[in-house]
Amino acid sequence: MTNLIGNTPVLIILLPLCSALLCLALTAVSKNLGSLVVKISCLGSLVLSVIQLCMVVSGGTIHYAIGNYAVPYGIEFVIDSLNAVLLVAFSLMGFLTVIFAGNFSDNKNHFKTAGAYAELALLITGILGMTSTGDVFNLYVFLEITSLSAYCLISLGGSRGVVSAYRYMLVGTIAATFYLLGIGILYATTGTLNMGDMSNILNEGGHDGAMLVAMCFLIPAFGIKMALFPFHGWQPSAYTHAEPGSRPLVTGVMGKVPALAMFRFFYCIYGTDFRFFRIALMLLGILSVIGMIYGSLMAMGQNDIRKILAYSSVAQIGYISLGFAIGTPIALAGSFLHMLGHAFMKGGLFFCTGAIRYKYGTVDINDFGRIYKKMPLTCGLLVIAALSMIGIPPTAGFFSKWYLALGAAGQHEWIYIAVLVLSSLLNAVYFFRLIEKVFIRQSSDLKTRWESEVLELPVTLIIPIVACFLAILGIGLFNVKIIDVLLMTLEGVGL
Numbered sequence: 001m002t003n004l005i006g007n008t009p010v011l012i013i014l015l016p017l018c019s020a021l022l023c024l025a026l027t028a029v030s031k032n033l034g035s036l037v038v039k040i041s042c043l044g045s046l047v048l049s050v051i052q053l054c055m056v057v058s059g060g061t062i063h064y065a066i067g068n069y070a071v072p073y074g075i076e077f078v079i080d081s082l083n084a085v086l087l088v089a090f091s092l093m094g095f096l097t098v099i100f101a102g103n104f105s106d107n108k109n110h111f112k113t114a115g116a117y118a119e120l121a122l123l124i125t126g127i128l129g130m131t132s133t134g135d136v137f138n139l140y141v142f143l144e145i146t147s148l149s150a151y152c153l154i155s156l157g158g159s160r161g162v163v164s165a166y167r168y169m170l171v172g173t174i175a176a177t178f179y180l181l182g183i184g185i186l187y188a189t190t191g192t193l194n195m196g197d198m199s200n201i202l203n204e205g206g207h208d209g210a211m212l213v214a215m216c217f218l219i220p221a222f223g224i225k226m227a228l229f230p231f232h233g234w235q236p237s238a239y240t241h242a243e244p245g246s247r248p249l250v251t252g253v254m255g256k257v258p259a260l261a262m263f264r265f266f267y268c269i270y271g272t273d274f275r276f277f278r279i280a281l282m283l284l285g286i287l288s289v290i291g292m293i294y295g296s297l298m299a300m301g302q303n304d305i306r307k308i309l310a311y312s313s314v315a316q317i318g319y320i321s322l323g324f325a326i327g328t329p330i331a332l333a334g335s336f337l338h339m340l341g342h343a344f345m346k347g348g349l350f351f352c353t354g355a356i357r358y359k360y361g362t363v364d365i366n367d368f369g370r371i372y373k374k375m376p377l378t379c380g381l382l383v384i385a386a387l388s389m390i391g392i393p394p395t396a397g398f399f400s401k402w403y404l405a406l407g408a409a410g411q412h413e414w415i416y417i418a419v420l421v422l423s424s425l426l427n428a429v430y431f432f433r434l435i436e437k438v439f440i441r442q443s444s445d446l447k448t449r450w451e452s453e454v455l456e457l458p459v460t461l462i463i464p465i466v467a468c469f470l471a472i473l474g475i476g477l478f479n480v481k482i483i484d485v486l487l488m489t490l491e492g493v494g495l
Helices: 002-006 008-029 033-059 081-104 110-132 136-155 159-190 195-202 208-226 235-241 247-252 256-270 277-300 305-326 329-360 376-390 396-410 414-439 459-477 479-490
Strands: 062-065 076-079
Touching (some): 008 033, 008 062, 008 076, 008 110, 033 110, 076 110, 076 195, 081 110, 081 247, 081 256, 081 459, 110 247, 110 256, 136 235, 136 247, 159 195, 159 208, 159 235, 195 256, 208 305, 235 247, 235 305, 247 305, 247 329, 256 277, 256 305, 256 329, 277 305, 277 414, 305 329, 376 459, 396 414, 396 479, 459 479
Antiparallel strands (some): 062 076
C-alpha cells in the first residue's frame, strides 16, 4: 500500500494509458470489456488524484523522479498545490466524459467504438501528463499525445469533423514546431530540460537575448494550443464538429493545459526578473482583452449552440490569460479558479448540448422552445452554467472574475476591469438569449428519440449533468478554501 501511494503521480497517468493500449484487444474478447476497462481506469485516476491533493495540502510539493534517475538527468513529475487541484478537476471531467461517451457509440461496429474509447483514454493521458510533468521535453511528448488523440476524436465527428481535424492538425504542427524551437534554444543555453534546473540557470543572468527569442516562439505555440486570440482560427470549427461523446472533454479541458504550460514558462522558468517580462505581460494583456470582446461578439451572431459555446471559449481563454497578464498572486489565483470552473461550465454546457441532441436530434437554439418542460434537469444545469459564464453569484464564474478584478485594481489596471465588465455584459446578451429560447419561446414540435416515464435521459447522461451542476456551485461556495490552496504555490511566483 505504501508503494502504491508513493507512486501516485505516475499511476494517475499510467492507468488511462494502459487502458488505451488494451482497449481494442479486450473488445475482441468481449464487446463492452474495452470500454469498461477505460471507465475503471479513469475512476482509478480520479481517486488517486484526490489522494494526491490531500498529500500535497498536508505535506507540500511532491517531486517524483521517473525510474529513480536523479534530476536533472531523469524525468521528474512535480506536483504542487496548483496542478494537484487541476489534476482532480481534469480527471473528474475525464471520468464523466467516458461515462457520457457511451451514449454516442456505434452499436453496429464495436471496434470503432473501442477505438474512440482508446483515443479518449489517450487524450486523458496527455492532459494529465502535461499537468504533472516538470520536464520541458516530456511536456512536448504529452502535448503531442493530447494533440494526436484530439485530431482523431475531432475527425470522428463526420465529414466536417475530418476537415476541422485537418485544419487543426496543420496549425497544431506549426505550434509543436514553434515549441520545439523555443525549448531547443533554452536547452542550448542552459544544457538542461528540467524546469527547476533550467530556471536556476536562467536566473543567474546573462541569457536575456536567448530567452527573448525563445519566448517569441513559445507565445504563439501556446497561443495556438489554447486558442488564444488571434491564434484561435482552428478552434470554433473543431469544437463544433468534434465527436459528440468526447466534445465535453475536448472543449472543457484541452485548452486549459497549454495555458498551465504558458504559466509555468512565464512565471516558474523565466521568472519576474526577466528583462522583457513586463513587455510580454503587456502583449498578453492586449491579446486577452481583444479575445474577450471578439469571442463574445462572434458568439452573439450564432444559432447553433455548439458554435455559440465555441466562440464563447475564445473569450473565456482571454479571462485566464488576463490573470497571467496582471500577474499578482490574487489575479493568478483568479485565472486558475476560472480555469477550474470553466472546465465544468463549458463541459457541462456541452453535456447539455449532447443530451438535447441525443433526445431530439437538434442543436439549433430556435428549436429549444420551452424545452425545460421535457428536460428540466438538463435545462437546470444549462441555466446554472450560463449564469456562471456571465458571472452571477454564487457560481464559480462570479468569484473567478472577482479575483481577476481585485488583482487588476491592485495594479491600477482599470482598463482590464472595464473590459471584464463589458465582456460579462456581452456574455449576458447571448446566454440570456439562449435562456429565453429554453423558457419563453413558443414550444417546438420536437420528436423524441428516447422516452421514459421515469427519467428524462439515460442515467449515464444524467450523472455528468448532475456532477457539473454540483461542481459549479461547489467551486463558487467554497472558493475561499480553493484560493487558499492555490495561493500555497502562487504567492511565491507573482509580481
